[in-house]
Amino acid sequence: MKIAVVKEQAAGEKRVAATPETVKKFKALGAEMAVEAGAGLTASIADADYAAAGAAVADRAAVLAGADVVLGVQGPSPDSLAGAKPGAWIVAGLNPFGDRARVDAYAVAGYEALAMEFMPRITRAQSMDILSSQSNLSGYKAVLDAAAEYGRAFPMMMTAAGTVSAAKAFIMGVGVAGLQAIATARRLGAQVSATDVRSATKEQIESLGAKAIFVEKVAGIEGEGSGGYATETSDEYKAAQAELVSAHIAKQDIVITTALIPGRPAPRLITDAQIATMKPGSVIVDLAVEQGGNVEGAVAGEVVERHGVKIVGHRNVPSRLAADASALFSRNLYNFLSAFWDKEKNAPVLDEEIGNAIRLTQGGKVVNERLLG
Numbered sequence: 242m243k244i245a246v247v248k249e250q251a252a253g254e255k256r257v258a259a260t261p262e263t264v265k266k267f268k269a270l271g272a273e274m275a276v277e278a279g280a281g282l283t284a285s286i287a288d289a290d291y292a293a294a295g296a297a298v299a300d301r302a303a304v305l306a307g308a309d310v311v312l313g314v315q316g317p318s319p320d321s322l323a324g325a326k327p328g329a330w331i332v333a334g335l336n337p338f339g340d341r342a343r344v345d346a347y348a349v350a351g352y353e354a355l356a357m358e359f360m361p362r363i364t365r366a367q368s369m370d371i372l373s374s375q376s377n378l379s380g381y382k383a384v385l386d387a388a389a390e391y392g393r394a395f396p397m398m399m400t401a402a403g404t405v406s407a408a409k410a411f412i413m414g415v416g417v418a419g420l421q422a423i424a425t426a427r428r429l430g431a432q433v434s435a436t437d438v439r440s441a442t443k444e445q446i447e448s449l450g451a452k453a454i455f456v457e458k459v460a461g462i463e464g465e466g467s468g469g470y471a472t473e474t475s476d477e478y479k480a481a482q483a484e485l486v487s488a489h490i491a492k493q494d495i496v497i498t499t500a501l502i503p504g505r506p507a508p509r510l511i512t513d514a515q516i517a518t519m520k521p522g523s524v525i526v527d528l529a530v531e532q533g534g535n536v537e538g539a540v541a542g543e544v545v546e547r548h549g550v551k552i553v554g555h556r557n558v559p560s561r562l563a564a565d566a567s568a569l570f571s572r573n574l575y576n577f578l579s580a581f582w583d584k585e586k587n588a589p590v591l592d593e594e595i596g597n598a599i600r601l602t603q604g605g606k607v608v609n610e611r612l613l614g
């Protein structure tokens with residue numbers, strides 16, 4: 242059983258899908274490990290560290306030759322996998338809704354593509370969930386990015402020269418990223434408020450010491466669907482939410498938006514007219530910018546200014562914390578494959594529940610229900 246770890250090819254991707262720690266653990270299971278030379282450099286891991294952990298470090302062709310499983314952070318392009326065994330598993334974040342052509346190409350090439358972002362949200366799969374591990378770091382980094390762009394301080398400071406007042410931070414979307422953003426903004430000393438469409442988050446917001454800003458008594462408030470994800474809300478709810486946000490946002494210094502709906506474009510939460518009511522020097526960070534954006538005018542990969550307000554739209558925020566993001570991502574992959582390791586076959590064998598959820602392609606066809614619609 243040979244597991245290949247390839248160097249990421251996407252522009253700006255600094256993470257890597259295995260660390261020396263997970264290489265050692267896979268070896269202990271009985272796998273042969275091969276890591277492409279230079280794969281860990283941007284996450285501060287030297288080739289020598291992989292070699293010391295027991296991996297063969299070599300060029301891409303040698304690493305892929307005879308591989309049963311290929312690990313990646315983002316899906317390696319199907320035509321860059323020559324040498325991997327027919328039917329080899331490609332285990333990575335595969336962006337199945339965003340890059341359907343690549344999924345089709347995996348099928349044509351005969352690979353079995355396993356999309357880690359389709360991992361079901363069930364208790365036993367929590368330790369395999371790349372969305373959670375990476376969103377958590379994004380939520381933290383979004384607050385630091387906001388602080389870096391903000392020309393003022395976050396905490397209240399009483400000095401001999403007078404008082405600096407605390408920044409007011411508003412977090413929109415309280416999933417994994419939003420909860421970490423609340424906690425981080427609180428740690429930095431901001432006065433924090435937050436909102437979501439799922440009423441279950443109200444208690445979570447309050448338990449972190451932040452103020453919950455919620456639309457009350459409007460149909461469609463319970464925007465919670467399967468697996469704890471949000472669903473589209475009613476038009477009446479959307480109008481009530483917009484009104485509430487307009488009143489609140491004008492008083493905020495920092496806004497972090499994280500709202501996503503799986504398989505759909507990100508909901509628009511902030512309009513240009515609302516930005517115009519904010520104080521000059523305020524900062525908005527749009528973590529959903531790559532999924533269409535929560536904020537009107539946000540540009541992926543850029544920091545733009547509208548009405549004196551900075552709108553931060555960094556791409557691939559977890560990659561901005563490449564070392565920690567890689568460590569957590571790699572553990573997710575190890576937790577996944579090791580949970581299904583069949584000792585006799587010396588290979589992972591998936592069960593139906595998880596296999597059907599994450600398998601995109603098999604036997605030359607696209608097989609995933611969510612893609613077949």
Ligand code: NAD
Binds near residue numbers: 474
């Ligand atoms: P997500 O990244 O899909 O979305 C981020 C947040 O945006 C969500 O809280 C969502 O409700 C919110 N949102 C969507 N539309 C909105 C709108 N119009 N206005 C305001 N907010 C809006 O969510 P996530 O971070 O993946 O977390 C979703 C839930 O799943 C959480 O309750 C989380 O704890 C849970 N979860 C469970 C597991 C598990 O059991 N294995 C793993 C991870 C997350």
